[in-house]
């Protein structure tokens with residue numbers, strides 16, 4: 001009896017603590033304009049990461065469709081650097097809705113079928129996230145981004161205490177190949193002092209992990225897909241490779257030979273082929289622009305090809321911003337990729353594959369996956385990097401290179417090392433895999449969370 005009473009009071013107490021200690025209630029979205037009826041809860045709003053300089057990061061959180069209290073918490077980050085995880089990730093890739101005209105339509109392959117999905121606009125200056133002190137934007141780098149992301153996560157967990165002990169995964173794509181490992185490393189370090197992050201795994205899609213291996217895989221990818229001739233391939237691998245071109249370009253010291261080689265490559269590949277999916281002929285600018293920085297020559301070409309953007313229209317509606325508890329600070333429009341941020345672009349050259357290695361050593365399982373039609377960060381570079389890392393760590397193959405299935409079709413290929421480091425391709429997928437192959441991506445995500453190898457049969 002006494003025990004029952006105790007538990008009753010304990011229950012009451014924790015109920016009130018939750019009510020009072022958090023303003024999570026005020027971040028609850030009652031309904032997004034044009035959305036269909038759903039059973040899960042959504043939240044969005046700001047977490048201040050720097051009181052002194054008034055820096056606040058904006059998040060959108062979609063609880064799991066069913067049984068959220070039994071499902072993990074997953075943070076998703078898009079890349080750029082400087083592009084929005086809300087606009088690209090949530091509303092174009094793996095979130096519950098996609099804008100269509102005035103309405104939102106359900107995404108049948110939303111990742112919130114498997115997890116509680118948290119999307120963060122980072123660093124400040126991206127999307128609805130802001131710094132009132134605009135001098136912050138003048139030079140932002142990987143270190144600052146990772147630090148702010150860590151503060152965000154700690155404070156977000158304080159606001160949503162029921163998620164504090166929940167299994168936590170960090171996922172992302174493209175330049176998030178920097179953001180995610182760097183954040184995860186800070187979390188692992190923080191945990192040695194005070195264990196507050198229940199980090200269970202990391203998944204990275206078409207990530208930038210090692211500048212020269214990733215960027216120089218482009219030549220062979222172009223050549224083997226028929227986008228460039230044999231002679232141009234020779235130039236692009238001997239006279240000037242892509243990593244050298246990008247390095248020179250961002251240092252403002254483009255050599256004549258690199259300028260010549262790149263103009264020939266660009267002429268042959270044609271601007272009417274989508275570099276993020278060489279088989280795709282449509283253009284969705286919100287999905288594509290996160291990688292513009294990874295392909296600097298194409299910046300001016302791309303804009304004309306992409307006319308309309310549902311996400312840009314939707315997120316710029318006043319009623320939508322009100323429903324999201326979002327505001328524009330220091331910018332006139334919400335844009336997919338930041339127009340105010342000056343990111344240290346040469347941070348591209350910082351290798352993060354070694355950070356991935358240290359995460360694995362700390363016991364955090366990692367999945368590197370690749371949409372196999374992407375020429376920007378091709379699967380071949382990622383596969384080499386994973387294989388090399390496995391060798392360095394002395395990890396033996398536990399699942400030999402083989403196909404995996406989604407439904408009755410091959411979803412891609414996979415290999416697993418030491419049960420902690422996995423590689424997988426997604427067949428027919430672009431740089432933004434959940435956008436172009438949503439079913440296969442959801443299968444991959446589900447299996448990743450389960451900790452098991454991808455299905456070998458159907």
Ligand SMILES: *[C@@H]1O[C@H](CO)[C@@H](O)[C@H](O)[C@H]1NC(C)=O
Nearest residue numbers: 212216237240241242243244
């Ligand atoms: C790319 O070019 C740089 C500079 O010429 C060179 O150091 C590097 O080895 C090249 N990488 C590849 C993969 O060819």
